[in-house]
Structures are given as C-alpha cells and as structure tokens.
Amino acid sequence: MAVGASHMTVPREPGDPSGQHGRGRGGRWRLPSPATATAGASLLAALPLALLATAAWLGRHVRPSADEWCFLPVVRDQGIGGMIGKFYVTDNGRVGNGLLVGLYARFPVAGHQWYAALSALFVLAVLWALVVLVLRRARQSVPHGFATLVAAMATAVFLLATPNTYKTLYWPAGSVSHTVAPALACAAVLPALAAGTRRGRVAALAVAAAAGAFTGTLSEETSVVALVVLGGLLLFGRRLVTDRVWPFLRTWALTGAAGIAVGTAVLMTSPGSLRRRERFGAETTSILAPDSLLASARGFARITETVLTTWEYGGVLAAGVLLGLLVRPARTGTGPAVLRPCRPLPLACAGVLAVLVSGYLCTVVTYPVFGPRVVTAARTWNDYLLLYVLVLTGLGALLGRALRGRGARPWAVVTAAAAAAGLYSASVVGLGLPLHHLGQDMAVRAGQWDRQDRALRAAAARGAEVAPYTPTPVAGMLEPFRSGGRIPWPARCVAEYYGLERITRSTRVP
Structure with a gap:
C-alpha cells in the first residue's frame, strides 16, 4: 500500500541516467558516487540533529x-486513572489526552524535563x-543518509519554526494534543506502508482502527x-x-475514518466536553454560523x-529538492508495482489543497473556543502544520526530480544542489538563534x-497554611496572579500541590 507515497510517482524517462555516476557523454547530469553522496548527506543531517539534541538538552x-499545576495533584493522589476520569467527567472529554498527561505527570518534575x-x-x-x-513503496532508492537528512530537517522545522516553540515542544499539556497527536496519526500509516502479506494487512487495519x-479522544x-x-x-x-x-x-481509509468517528463520539458525548463548551460559551455558538465561518476564514488567512x-x-523544501536530485529507481527487492504513473502538477495541487482545507477546518473547529485569539494560539496550528511540512518535502522532491530530468545541464543541477544545501543550512541557523x-x-x-519550590515545601513542612507565591512566567505561559493579580488561576492548584490552604501574591522570588 502506498498511502502518502504519491509524490514519488514520476516515472523514469527513457534514457534517464539516474543510476549512473559522474558526467556522461553529451554533458548530461549523472549522480555522484555513493560515497560522496553519503558523506554530504551525513554532514547536512548532522546540522538539524545537533539542533534537536540541543533542544532536548534544554528540556532540563x-x-x-x-x-x-492542576494535573500533578490529581495524578499524585489518584494515579493515571484519576487523570483520565478528570478529563472525561470535568475538563474536556479527551480521555486519550488524559492518558498521555498521566504518563508524564506520574514523574512530576522529571516527567516535564524528559518530555x-x-x-x-x-x-x-x-x-x-x-x-x-514511502521510498520503498515507490520503488525508489537514495544514497545512505538521505532519509535521515529529510527526517531531521522536517522534525526540526515542525518543532522549532512555530511562533511559540515552548508551547509546541516544552509544554507537555499542549504538546500531547497538538504536537504528538499528528505524529501519532502519522505513525498509524507506517504499518499500512510496510504491509506485504495478508497478516500484515490485517494488522495494519487493526492499527488504523485503534x-x-x-x-x-486525543485531539479534535x-x-x-x-x-x-x-x-x-x-x-x-x-x-x-x-x-x-x-x-x-x-x-484501510474507511477503517481509519470509522475509528476516528467512534473516538470523536466518545469525546463529544462526554460530560467533560459538555462542561467545556458551556465554559467557553461554545454550546450556544454554531461553528457553521456565517459569522463564525467568515471570522475563521479571516483568522486562517492571517495564520497562513x-x-x-x-x-x-x-529548509524542508530544500531537503526535498536534494532528495529529488539524488533519488533513482531501485534495482533490487522492489516487489510488484503499487503506484500508477502520475503527473507531478495534480499531485502538488492535491497536497496544497489538503493543507488549506484541513487548516481552515481546524480554524473553524477552534474558533468558538478561542475566538480572535485563534490567530495567536500557535500551538493549535501544529495539527495541520505537520501535513504542511510533509507536503513541502514532497513539493521539493518533485522540483528536484524535474531539475535533474532529461537533458539537464550538469552546472544547473550542481547550482540547484548547492542552493538547496545553502538554504538547508541557513534554516538550521535561523532556528537555532x-x-x-x-x-x-x-x-x-x-x-x-x-x-520558590524549596521555600513553599519548607513552609508546608512547618505547618503553614498560607504562603507567598511569585509568578515566574516564560514564553507566555499562564501563572497564578497574572494581570496584576486580578486573575488567580491556577493558585488553588498550586496550593493543593504543596499541601497549603492557599497562596498569596508576592512580587519577590525567595
């Protein structure tokens, strides 16, 4: 099965020198030697990998x-099951979200640091x-290291190019719903791509349903x-x-859609989802109302x-170009063909249309809750930005494949490869600063x-019922007593976490 593989379906043209190296007669472009290509790929891939390693290290x-602040006491006192119950009955109905939150909150501070x-x-x-x-199903091959080159850049851009990296990568409560969720959905495609036997196809269907x-139940x-x-x-x-x-x-597609319908029904009929809609006034607002649709369109235009x-x-477009310049038909172990020969332009248009449609619909779904703030709630964009990153990669691959097509001049292809490598490297620097x-x-x-943690724990150990708390926000994260002390949430949860009756606003960190 070739779900997601369509961007690699440009057929090999007669006389295409894809599998040869160096410069041939007539000045046609020939692929560099495998050793040279692998060395270059390894060098470029090391850049986003180093950036991701740095981002992981900063997680400490x-x-x-x-x-x-409100999740930690629940998991401490009631376990992961209590967290799932809280989400289903009280918060928002996202029981899958409650499970993932419970897994990291089970290890309070350490869970946040490793997340x-x-x-x-x-x-x-x-x-x-x-x-x-995808390359295997498309019966294509690339030099060693190019899969890592593409995946590393796509991961770095997806996690770090958003307006608020903290809420995308470092805030677990937001990340499980909007960053990990699309990656989990993407992972469900892998068994279908790998299925080569009847048993494998049955397993892929089971995975799609689950x-x-x-x-x-994780992310609308x-x-x-x-x-x-x-x-x-x-x-x-x-x-x-x-x-x-x-x-x-x-x-497979029908099975996956049916699974989503079942999970969404569980979420939407939950007491927590009803409470959430009432809390934000979304129960009385139709997402299909003309005003809401028009406001969503304006918001999505600004997001776009x-x-x-x-x-x-x-950077991911450049990674795709490099992939397209060096991809070639696989010579062995390809198996039966699964893809029809397709034209690049319709494939590109289909990918762009999928991003636009899904992005607008996501904005429509979130607008009743966020209102105009949907334009600044960047973490909610990630659900469709992963698709955007994948489509950009595919567009780059199609462009690279066209650049090294029949009759390509070696100097033009080398220039395109150098430009792509330069943009690839510059993107890493742009993300790093x-x-x-x-x-x-x-x-x-x-x-x-x-x-402050040590001071509050010491106060609780002395038997104090009230202790001062100083907000310590970062990257726009919410803390108790924001807006000059007018908004106390989540002060009650902080007090519960430390075993206090309440906390009071302070302006000085201990």
Whole structure:
C-alpha cells in the first residue's frame, strides 16, 4: 500500500541516467558516487540533529506551569486513572489526552524535563520511517543518509519554526494534543506502508482502527486533518494506486475514518466536553454560523500569512529538492508495482489543497473556543502544520526530480544542489538563534522556580497554611496572579500541590 507515497510517482524517462555516476557523454547530469553522496548527506543531517539534541538538552530547564499545576495533584493522589476520569467527567472529554498527561505527570518534575527529548525522538523516528517506507513503496532508492537528512530537517522545522516553540515542544499539556497527536496519526500509516502479506494487512487495519479511535479522544483538530487526508484518498486513491492495491487502500481509509468517528463520539458525548463548551460559551455558538465561518476564514488567512513568511520552512523544501536530485529507481527487492504513473502538477495541487482545507477546518473547529485569539494560539496550528511540512518535502522532491530530468545541464543541477544545501543550512541557523534565547529564559525561570519550590515545601513542612507565591512566567505561559493579580488561576492548584490552604501574591522570588 502506498498511502502518502504519491509524490514519488514520476516515472523514469527513457534514457534517464539516474543510476549512473559522474558526467556522461553529451554533458548530461549523472549522480555522484555513493560515497560522496553519503558523506554530504551525513554532514547536512548532522546540522538539524545537533539542533534537536540541543533542544532536548534544554528540556532540563522545564518546570510545571499553567494547567500542569492542576494535573500533578490529581495524578499524585489518584494515579493515571484519576487523570483520565478528570478529563472525561470535568475538563474536556479527551480521555486519550488524559492518558498521555498521566504518563508524564506520574514523574512530576522529571516527567516535564524528559518530555521534550522523548517527544522529539518520537517525531524524528516516525518521519524517518515514513521517508524510508514511502521510498520503498515507490520503488525508489537514495544514497545512505538521505532519509535521515529529510527526517531531521522536517522534525526540526515542525518543532522549532512555530511562533511559540515552548508551547509546541516544552509544554507537555499542549504538546500531547497538538504536537504528538499528528505524529501519532502519522505513525498509524507506517504499518499500512510496510504491509506485504495478508497478516500484515490485517494488522495494519487493526492499527488504523485503534489509532483512529485514540486520535478521536486525543485531539479534535488532528482528527479533522486525518479525515481530510483519508477522504482525499477515498476520492482520488484509485488514480494513485494499482487495481491490486486499491481494495486494501479503500478498506484501510474507511477503517481509519470509522475509528476516528467512534473516538470523536466518545469525546463529544462526554460530560467533560459538555462542561467545556458551556465554559467557553461554545454550546450556544454554531461553528457553521456565517459569522463564525467568515471570522475563521479571516483568522486562517492571517495564520497562513504568518506561516508563509516564516522562511525557515524553506529548509524542508530544500531537503526535498536534494532528495529529488539524488533519488533513482531501485534495482533490487522492489516487489510488484503499487503506484500508477502520475503527473507531478495534480499531485502538488492535491497536497496544497489538503493543507488549506484541513487548516481552515481546524480554524473553524477552534474558533468558538478561542475566538480572535485563534490567530495567536500557535500551538493549535501544529495539527495541520505537520501535513504542511510533509507536503513541502514532497513539493521539493518533485522540483528536484524535474531539475535533474532529461537533458539537464550538469552546472544547473550542481547550482540547484548547492542552493538547496545553502538554504538547508541557513534554516538550521535561523532556528537555532531563537532557541538559544528561549533556553536562556528557561534557565532563569528554572532557577527561580526551584528556589520558590524549596521555600513553599519548607513552609508546608512547618505547618503553614498560607504562603507567598511569585509568578515566574516564560514564553507566555499562564501563572497564578497574572494581570496584576486580578486573575488567580491556577493558585488553588498550586496550593493543593504543596499541601497549603492557599497562596498569596508576592512580587519577590525567595
């Protein structure tokens, strides 16, 4: 099955020198030697990998904040089951979210510190496996290291190019819903791509059903994106894959969509979801009301402008170009064909349309809760930004494949490769500078938080019922007594975490 593999379906032209090296007769472009290509790929891949390692290392400065103040006492006193129950009955109905929150909150501060490293590693592994399996199903091969080159840049851009990296990567409560959720949905595709036997296809269907149901209880926005993609496969999949593969692709897409429907039904009928809609006034606001649809369109237009003017996303386009310049038909172990020959332009348009449709629908879903703030709630964009990153990679691959097509001049291809490598490297630098500044802010906050933590624990140990608390915000995270002390939330949760009756506002960190 070739879900997601369509961007690699440009057929090899007659006389295409893809499998040869050096310069041939007539000045045609020939691939560099495997050793040279692998060395170059390893060097470039090391840049985003180093950036991701740095981001993971900075995770040691993460400390609880915002909603997590309320999660920690529940998990401490009632366990993970209590957290799931709280989400289902009281908070929002997202039982899958409650499970993931409970897993990291089970290890209070340490769980927050390790979260960034583990989630980044998970996203990287999923994207690497996706690149490898898509190339295999497309019966294409690249020199060693290129799958890592693409996956590392895609992961770095996805996690670090957003307006608020802290809420995307370092804030576990937001990340499990909007960063890990789309990666989990992407991981559900892998068994389908790997399935080569009847047993493998049955397992892929089971994974699709389970992953769909879990996604439905984890993130409404990721569910919307998945349904858009699955719907596109049902509408156009027959033009992408051979008749032999189409029945499985159709069944797989329907199974995944059914799983999402079941999970979403569990979420939407939960007491927690009803309470949340009432709390935000969304119960009386129809997402299909003309005013809401128009406001969502304006908000999505502003989000699109922000994303398109974030030049660091060019790094994944560059990675795709490099992939397209060096991809070649595989010579052995390809198996039966699963893809039909397709034209690049319709594939590119389909990918762009999927991003636009899913992005707008996600904005429609979130607008009743966030209102105009949907434009600044950047963490909610991540549900469709992962799809955007994948589509950009595919567009780059199509562009690179066209640049090295029949009759390409060696100097033109070399220039394109050098330009792509330069943009790739510049994107890493562009992502690294804001990360450095964020790391400094996180380190300052960690020191303040630790001192205050010791003071509050000491006060509780002395039998005090009331203790002072100084807000220590970072990256726009919510803390007690914000807005000059007018908004106390989550002061009650902080007091419960430390075993106090209440906390009072202070302006001086101990």
